Amino acid sequence: MELILIFLVAFILYGAFKYFRQKRYLTTLTEDQFVEGYRKAQLIDVREPNEFEKGHILGARNIPLSQMKHRLVEIRKDKPVYLYCQSGARSARAANMLNRKGCEDLNHLKGGFRKWTGKVKTKK
Template sequence: MEFLIIAAVVLLAVGMFRYFRQKNYLKTLTEDQFREGYRKAQLIDVREPNEFDKGHILGARNIPLTQMKQRLVELRKDKPVYLYCQGGSRSGRAAQLLHKKGYEDISQLKGGFKKWTGKVKSK
């Protein structure tokens, strides 16, 4: 029983550490803030292709989180990167990877695509 309590505390501490560290390099933007800057940025949808095909923000490129490491050459370090996924967790993981690879201006859409009310394109 004591072990479970210690394990839970350690997991909670690690989660809090990651959350606060992420705030140093990832900006979480409201839809209005996101809309203001995404046309000047690299707009990346990190969802899987089938999700992207069902609907995505107009002008977005699909680089799924599962392919991000292999496709980093498609992203420029000198331009802002705007990320989004369905709800926010995958874009956070993508931001962590980009940060480790030297990208500095990284933002994500608060609430993800499911909260987006702007223009959408679907196949």
């Protein structure tokens, strides 16, 4: 029982550490805040291509999280980066990768694409 408690406390502390570390380099934006700035930024959808084709924010580039390491050269460090995925988890992981590569102005959409109510483009 004592061992389980130690693991549980360690897990909670690790999660808190990651959360507060992430808040230093990633800004979570509401949809209104996202709309205000994404046209002047690099808008990147980190979902897989099949998800992207079903619908994405107008003007977004698709760089799936699964390809991010190999495609980091496509992202400029001197311009803001606006990321989104389906719910927010993958965009946070992508931001972590980008932060380690020197990107500083990192933002992602609160709630992800599933909460998006703005214009959407689909492939036919």
